[in-house]
Amino acid sequence: MELSTRYEPQATEAKWYPLWNDAGCFGADANSSRPPYCIVIPPPNITGILHMGHALNNTLQDALIRWRRMAGDNALWVPGTDHAGIATQNVVERSLLAQGSSRHSLGREAFLEQVWQWRDKHGDIIVNQLKRMGCSCDWTRERFTLDEGLTRAVRTTFSRLYRDGLIYRGNYLVNWCVRCGTTLADDEVEYTDKQGKLWHMRYPIEGLPGEFAVVATTRPETMLGDTAVAVNPADDRYKHLIGRHVLLPLVNRRIPIIADDFVDREFGTGMVKITPAHDPNDYQAGKRHGLEEINVLTPDGHINENGAAFEGLERYAARKAVVAELEKLGLMEKIESHPQRVGECYRCHTAVEPYISLQWFVKMAPLAAPARKAVEDGRVHFHPEGRVNDYYRWLDGLRDWAISRQLWWGHQIPAFYDDEGNVHVPDTDEEYEQMRADARDGKLRQDPDVLDTWFSSALWPFSTLGWPDEQSADLKAFYPTSVLITAKDIIFFWVARMIMMGLHLRDEVPFHDVYFNPIVADEHGKKMSKSKGNAIDPLTLMEEYGTDALRFTLCAYASRDQHIAFNVKECEGYRNFMNKLWNASRFIFSNLEGLTAEDLAAAAPADPAARAAMPLEDRWILSRYAHTVQAVNEALTGFDFDIAVKAIYDFFWKDFCDYHIELTKSRLYGATNDPSPEATARSKSAQAMLVVILEGTLRLLHPVCPFITEEIWNALRDTLPQGFAQEAPTGQTLGAESAKAFSSTFLMTAPWPTFDPQSYIDEAAETQLELLQEVIYTIRNIRGEMKMGPGIAATIRMAAPDQPTLEALRRDTAFFHALTNLKTLEMDMEGAVSSPAFAATGMARGVMIYVELPEEMKQQECQRLEKEVARLAGEVTRLGAKLSNESFTAKAPAAVVEKEREKLFTLQEEHDTITKKLALLGND
């Protein structure tokens, strides 16, 4: 097969997804007896497009789900989207505005029809992007928060909570977005630091002509709604004023001067104005002191009828007007610049107003306590564990949750009012339908508001599985789900609420583990945002480097650190890895001639005795492979994605490509010149081993890099003889495991490596090969430093320090020929090796190595040895000092001391030997 020397991801990535999907590879089976493994996707919102956070989050989910699926679990990844009440409504309203229309001119029904149209047209953009990334979601179970089933879940929850006394309606101070015309939950308000102003205003004190109460404020227009002035009761400056009244300017209202502990004596003048209807602190103070709450704003942010002459002014225009008027009256003491935090709507970034209105709330305290306990007693584990502190702190400081939104797009609140003002909340679907009918007939009126989108998100882990139908097969099979993977910035938005709802409604936690994936920032560590213009588009990266490379990069970044400074350059390195994988595979494909199913079946037996006769490099690579499988299993189990991918990277590139493949070449090529049965057998064993390792690595890597692995794996099978998989042999060999894997249609449905890594770990082979590696490294090092190009064949002699080492070297002389250009290689015991005319000298594990060189290199060799002696002398001194320190030898563990002694002994020997060599050279 002719393959390009470079891996080109585009065609591969386009090819496999539809094949997998059409073959039903993504689907889970609710009736399976295999152990369930379920992840529900954090539903992206329908107005969203894929950003780096999504890319990371979904790569990790896909890696886990593909891993568990291969490992034999009944793996289900439930996909879906959320309706994003405010965001979606905003998008459609903007386009209506552009057409000179509005939702109000359309009316509720027609408007909703438009939104649905918009969602049908644009709502699956992000879903398609997830598919482009390779996400193996079960699309037959795709959900949308406004689906009939999920809507029923929302209605059921509302009734349940209402009946349980956990939902109530009342007039309270809430966060109000004047642009969206809706209330917001506390955590939907984002705060930014701005340079604002602090206005010091004078309120004339009644009965004390010429004296003023000077209050400082950042929002002067709210003074129209002031109903008191407050001082700290312990503030001696103002004690005498407590109980007096001031005359509120502009509106001429007589309001009291009260004392309250909450007043900060250091802030401003130490006197504050109290505006209960427009400030959270003042609201509380107002309740404590029974103050009147005077609302001065209209829902769209204009001054209302309570604002006297300022009625009708927009809030910022009113601010200017109020300030100008006070200045004119000489009531503005001073204006300072003042840093302040401004709360903004998380969807439209308009400054939020604290605003009193009639809303629905969820009582949080009774829900928070069990949710806290579930994490405390380990029914839900957080990874990294430290995140529990955020969770606890949020739960502990929780205020009731404002759930009604003055929007049309969403779940309309299932509460109905009759003419007497009674509230009716249906308990059943039948009651609900009846009330809807009554509402149409005008007998009842349904609450016009909708529920917070997060209200439906909180139900997602079970609503997607069929709840409230307790008999749902999916619910029975997959709830509680296995793990939730999410970004930590929505820990409150929904992790906590899902736990609360899961516990309250189903008496069970919604998931056993929560893994918080890191936040992806730009290369300078700054959070990515559209407004900053530092956002990286994952689709661009996929096009440039390939999806697998991007996925690999994201996994490599997903360490315990909760912050990723994403550097695009990293993708390049892992793109190169994909290319390496590709080219190693090409090499293997072109060297499989003559390999049979029997050859493969016999390869890599689990029985160590059966492996004893195998070449060192094969025993070694199997041991390395076994370590890698073990490392990957452990890493994925512990959500250490970076460790998993780096283990594969190092194994494949450094062990397999750099050494094992190179070492098999002589066996592979040997058969072409030598038709003997022995040579053929050697060649076939090499071929089989290459297939075993490549095939196994592809399976290990598949969860992270699904496309390239599927491509190569299929190409590998196609390269093998016809009927290969059908003859899949059984038996305790990795060759048989690979052959069996090939009976799967796809790699994605092939089994995860299940052999016991322990049985393939071969410490003796590893130690032996490390000796050879060190020797070859020493030779290459000398060649490099002595400017001996690869074209020059070297004459090498080695002197072993002892008989076992000599035997080890002699057993595998092919190793040296394979890895460096040799003319002659001689080896013997120390003393038995004849000294060459002139040679550079090196030592590796006691083995003396001579690389013959022309005499004129003597100068360079002296320099090289001097450097080496200096290095060794330094080490010897350091270790000597350590070992002559009595407190070290007395207090450190014996094993540590012994290790250091041995080290010193070896170093001392090397030092002395090299010193002698140097002396000899100098004497010439």
Place this chain on the structure above:
RNA sequence: GGGCGGAUAGCUCAGCUGGUUAGAGCACCAGCCUUACAAGCUGGGGGUCCACGGUUCGAACCCGUGUCCGCCCA
């Protein structure tokens, strides 16, 4: 202001329970088109592990203080 996390090579990051001569990739330097791969191969240079104290025979790692950066909350 409170909490959490981070600070290790020019850059991006590993370094798990203290016992290393502190690692990788990229970048850099030198040499190689060695019949899988120049997106490659081989070798090399490069770090008072933020600072200062402390614990310890021994600290990148543990404790304290400070500085800077990031995130969250008020």
